[in-house]
Amino acid sequence: MANVRVFLTLAAFAGAIVLGPDAALAVASADNGKVAFVKHGCWQCHGFEGQGSSDTSAGRVLYDTKLPFNAFKAYVRDPSGAMPPFHAEVLSDSDLTDIYAYLQSLPKPKPASDIPLLKQ
Numbered sequence: 001m002a003n004v005r006v007f008l009t010l011a012a013f014a015g016a017i018v019l020g021p022d023a024a025l026a027v028a029s030a031d032n033g034k035v036a037f038v039k040h041g042c043w044q045c046h047g048f049e050g051q052g053s054s055d056t057s058a059g060r061v062l063y064d065t066k067l068p069f070n071a072f073k074a075y076v077r078d079p080s081g082a083m084p085p086f087h088a089e090v091l092s093d094s095d096l097t098d099i100y101a102y103l104q105s106l107p108k109p110k111p112a113s114d115i116p117l118l119k120q
């Protein structure tokens, strides 16, 4: 019995090493991320579409975050400034991965050069 447990533990470690964050992102669900973004209250400061807020004390634009997933995760777990921390007990790794996938899935704005009215 003990051997089975050791084997399962080793198998889980091997899986974590082989899969890593990229594989976690590959199976992430943007649909679930949208639900988690609302459930965990990210929208209260960052807007439902991650559009940020004009209030300077509130959250930044998130829909086109340049943060790679690991930096995004590290920030949410231990943020700077006015953002409250979201620890793993409150917001699971899987929900956070899905939130990232949701933000990545949101349409990005056109560059100003593609908007005729803004051309000189």
Ligand code: HEC
Pocket (backbone or CB within 6 Å): 037, 040, 041, 042, 043, 044, 045, 046, 057, 058, 059, 060, 061, 062, 065, 066, 067, 072, 075, 076, 080, 081, 082, 083, 084, 086, 091, 099
């Ligand atoms: C109470 C308001 C509030 C809530 C709720 C909140 N944030 Fe924030 N968030 C902020 C503020 C304010 C900043 C900017 C912090 C600073 O640098 O002063 C920020 C910054 C961030 C950044 C860094 C963006 C960048 O490009 O530097 C990320 C990522 C982020 N928030 C994700 C989230 C996620 C995901 C959630 C939900 C789990 C969330 N936030 C909930 C207020 C909030």
